Amino acid sequence: MQFTIQATDPESKARTGVLSTDHGLIETPIFMPVGTAGTVKAVHQRELVEDVRAEIILGNTYHLYLRPGLDVIGKAGGLHRFNGWKRPILTDSGGYQVYSLSNTRKIKEDGVTFKSHIDGSKHIFTPEGVMDIQRTIGADIIMAFDECTPYPCEYGYARASMDMTHRWLTRCIERFDSTPAKYGYEQTLFPIVQGSTYKDLRQQSAEFVAEQRREGNAIGGLAVGEPAEEMYKTIELVNAILPSDKPRYLMGVGTPENILEAIALGVDMFDCVMPTRNARHGIVFTTQGIINIKNERWKDDFSPIDEELGGYASTFYSKAYLRHLMRSEEILGAQIASLQNLTFYLWLVKQARKEIVAGNFAKWKGIMTKKLMQRL
Structure with a gap:
């Protein structure tokens, strides 16, 4: 994957670019329609291309893992062939679902044990396992496994969670780099910056993520209830540290106003x-x-x-x-x-x-x- 910056705004950090993947080009800034279970709800693929003019869609590891399952997706030849979408796909790692399933999951150093929302069956997600799952799904861009902390969040918890997310990232990278893509095209891994709304934690996390030198980076743990101004301050802080020559993806945001403000702060990719x-x-x-x-x-x-x-x-x-x-x-x-x-x-x-x-x-x-x- 390659990212080329084409133009910058003289009065803000906004920029335009082109992200090149094996399934096509993505012109940034870009919004990615969310297709959680392999489909954007109520919209045909043809409409996404011809009317919406979507260039990339998002799928979710947790939901696709549970249904239809890796066996079906693998036999189909990956998610692109299964759902007929011929353009790029990004998959979330399931970290947000870990956050939202707080009553039915347990987080430990090895990974997260959770119960399926479908039938109550027990499963475990580890950093290595999530990399393997996303390899089988076959998205062009896959996300590292992380913990999304709630808001408000005590400092001690936010720090411990961030440190664990960093250790998980190291394991994700080791697994990803030691396994091949399955379907004849390249996949790219994006790390995720965490740290709640604490300035020092976000700075540490952004520095750690930047040191990994991956092809793109994401900002997670926002739009979970914090005031908009806190979100914007966090984005500005993190984007000052993340490499400017790599795409920046703000996860799960948001309203049209949020998107415009984040573009002005140097964000390139969005989903919601x-x-x-x-x-x-x-x-x-x-x-x-x-x-x-x-x-x-x-x-x-x-x-x-x-x-x-x-x-x-x-x-x-x-x-x-x-x-x-x-x-x-x-x-x-x-x-x-x-x-x-x-x-x-x-x-x-x-x-x-x-x-x-x-x-x-x-x-x-x-x-x-x-x-x-x-x-x-």
């Missing part, structure tokens, strides 16, 4: 379930602001969902029709809203890229942020 999760509840992101499509005011509004955005779902269907579908709990409503929200998120990062190249990012960001804060 918000576009599709909010869509299923009738919250629609548009170029003019955020819509609760279930509200009465849209009942007789026959204008397109988002004519300025363009794309099939945005221009073919009316707000009134989408409201009717959502109020009627029709599956098509969730499909249209998901397609709209993902199209918007990809438009946002691609527009940011254009504005950075044009040297107008800071001004555009200010205007766009005000629009995004509007509740229509």
